Amino acid sequence: MTERRAKRFGRFARRTPACHWLAASIVAGLAVAVASAPVNAQLNTQEEPVESFEIGLSTNRIGITADFNGAQLVVFGALDNADARIQRQQRYDIVVALFGPRAPVVVREKQPVLGIWVNQDSETFDAAPTTYSVASTRPFQDIASKAVRERLSLGIDSVRLSIADGAESEAGQTNRSEFEAALRRIRTNKGLYSEATGEVRFLGPSLFRADLRLPADLPVGVHTARAYLFRQGVLIRQSSQQLTVVKVGFEAWIDRFSEEHGASYGVLAVLLAVFTGWFGRVIFRRD
């Protein structure tokens, strides 16, 4: 079952218009929260500012239907009790990332054998996110050091692909990095991995929003949105939310049927073919 699940990682479908309603209502709700924020801020001015940091998604559930063709996920957030001086200098940085379900992936390399291109070496990455989209206030290298970026998976080049890093390497460390780069490159070219620097925008003193692009073949499962707040290059807060992606409608029904009752599905497919063949003969009977 899990293998079949893993096979199903490419998905096409569309976000319902209801999401926009949700988005709109969240904006309205946050706007109210923002209006009351300065009062709280003033109470705390004497002490070290304790920033509070929360995010909300424009929707917590995406249903994939027959004509889904990618979607935009809006992540709203509120940064309260911000130090006004640091904020004026734009030394607060925010990174918002959406991680698709993690799954093992095999990367294979073709090499010519007797003039024919044949799959030769392979490397397995045990926990690569199926999709990854990230938005930030500034380029990642300006926000945090390489070590921090790798620890938090900030940016396509830093997103973590395996839990036991290098443990399963068959071709040695140098080659593995080549396979790793290929995995990142292929998924980026397919639109599964995307990054958008400068796409986290402050709408007011404390309200911000991030626009994440979701690919057309969005995998079903639980996606996790994580947001990180950096103050002068130091990670001070993080917050996360979950997004569930499910298939809905006829496609979901067929997919589930094929997965759970493979043999009956096959028998029905045969009967459908026999019926179509017979019916075609009936319509065009000549002899």
Add this chain to the structure above:
Amino acid sequence: MFLYLPIAEISVNILVIIGMGAAVGFLSGLFGVGGGFLITPLLIFYNIPPAVAVATGANQVIASSFSGALVHYKRGTVDIKLGTMLLIGGTLGSIAGVALFSLLRSIGQLDLTVSILYVLFLGGIGGLMLTESVKSMIKRRKGGGDGDLRRPGQHNWVHGLPLKMRFPRSRLYVSIIPVIGLGFLIGVLAAIMGVGGGFVMVPAMIYLLRVPTNVVIGTSLYQIVFTAAVTTVLQAATNGTIDVVLAFLLMIGGVFGAQFGAEAGRKLRGDQLRALLALLVLAVGIRLGVELVMPPSEIFSLSAPSGARQ
């Protein structure tokens, strides 16, 4: 008119798929073959994952073969006994083929194997047919011959094998070993290549078993319906790679196309038809062959540990 295919997991243009089915149906009506050997490569060119293309091809073949087999059954040109013997081999072949399919997929060599098999079979059979039909056309121009494939048979090594059985309808007395063996080979091909195997079966029955031409097509179609059916059920149960929506779109196109193909076929001579089919078979084979030797634009590929494409 885009539609998301639930198993292939790709959004396709409905009209393109129906058109593809119609084009192949036209050719299969014209030449009297199932068309599986054309549909699977076409689907692969259209970016359908090869595993799904192969399995769905087998499903599609049932519709066109059943349609054809019905006609032959009414005309009495199906040798049920011979077909059933072929079928026993075919079922065993399907089981072996589906297992082999899963194995190749898990070691990442399925696509390569499918391509190589296609190149070998299409190239070989296309080449033989082209030579034969051109010879026949030349002979005809010189005044002799009627463009028929059948030649009076001397006995060959096949007729020396034990376990003989009588097939009255085909007027044959032959060992069941090559019959079951041929069925087995077709079953394996059906599972791995997504073909009914008509393009291998028909020449083999004529040249190897010396079955009379008039019962060859009907019997082969009868056998293919069942082999493809077994393959479809096994593929669905083992690999879950049958896309019934895709198969249905192809069938609709195929059923329509086949009628016009049969119409057109009546206007062409046998040797011309065979030469055309040979050219078509060769073209598909060459196209796939070129892909094997051309350096790919991306030498890396991703798959799930089960072998499913990503």
